[in-house]
Amino acid sequence: MNDSTLETTAIRVWDWPVRVFHWSLALCVFIAFFTGESEQYSLLHQTLGYAAAGLIAFRLVWGVVGTRYARFQAFVRGPKAVWTYVNSIRQGHAEHHVGHNPVGGVAVLLLMGLVALTALSGWMVAAGDAPGWQEELHELAANTLMMVVAIHVLGVVLSSRLHRENLVAAILSGYKQGHARDGIARSWWVLGLLLLAALMVFIWRQLLL
Ligand code: HEM
Numbered sequence: 019m020n021d022s023t024l025e026t027t028a029i030r031v032w033d034w035p036v037r038v039f040h041w042s043l044a045l046c047v048f049i050a051f052f053t054g055e056s057e058q059y060s061l062l063h064q065t066l067g068y069a070a071a072g073l074i075a076f077r078l079v080w081g082v083v084g085t086r087y088a089r090f091q092a093f094v095r096g097p098k099a100v101w102t103y104v105n106s107i108r109q110g111h112a113e114h115h116v117g118h119n120p121v122g123g124v125a126v127l128l129l130m131g132l133v134a135l136t137a138l139s140g141w142m143v144a145a146g147d148a149p150g151w152q153e154e155l156h157e158l159a160a161n162t163l164m165m166v167v168a169i170h171v172l173g174v175v176l177s178s179r180l181h182r183e184n185l186v187a188a189i190l191s192g193y194k195q196g197h198a199r200d201g202i203a204r205s206w207w208v209l210g211l212l213l214l215a216a217l218m219v220f221i222w223r224q225l226l227l
Pocket residue numbers: 036039040043044045047048077088117118119122126129130133167170171174185186187189
């Protein structure tokens with residue numbers, strides 16, 4: 019092929035804020051999940067739960083003002099697009115998307131919504147003085163979240179195999195193979211590091227001061 023615009027190269031897809039958001043969120047949620055029943059780690063549990071909620075708040079803003087593939091506009095698609103994507107897989111010619119595919123977009127919204135609900139109900143448990151439905155809700159939200167996380171990871175593995183691209187490596191490094199015109203221009207690394215620093219200061223202040 020002579021047209022150089024059709025050649026693939028390593029292109030930047032996920033900016034730093036998205037990558038810091040993702041791996042910090044995963045870590046906070048996992049640790050919060052496994053400390054939920056421990057009296058001893060109750061402060062750590064609540065702190066990481068609030069940190070997860072803060073990360074979601076940041077991502078909501080970045081979903082509006084962030085880079086191309088971070089924007090909700092890029093991956094929140096209607097039922098028709100979801101159906102077309104599912105059909106393309108069934109017919110053996112899966113549509114390729116540089117950012118989240120339409121099914122992935124649904125999963126992202128579900129994950130973010132469930133993290134928010136889990137943290138909100140956790141705050142209601144901690145703020146209340148008597149056991150009640152809030153505890154039931156918190157437990158249900160946390161368990162549903164972990165089920166969706168398991169499906170999410172399975173989806174990532176299947177999608178990586180289907181498209182022969184390592185999606186986990188991509189959300190770690192920020193890069194995928196693609197056409198130069200599809201890459202984002204800036205990595206926003208300063209903002210990513212600021213987000214990480216803010217998170218660490220918050221956790222440190224809660225636990226140690
Ligand atoms: C509690 C655990 C986790 C949560 C709550 C979570 C949540 C999310 C969210 C909200 C996104 C969207 C990122 C964005 O657009 O900002 C995402 C994407 C992604 N996650 Fe996770 N995640 C978790 C664990 C994992 C794990 C363990 C893996 C590794 C297998 C993983 C791999 C990915 C990948 C590869 C993407 C990008 C998908 C794509 O290319 O469309 N996640 N995750």
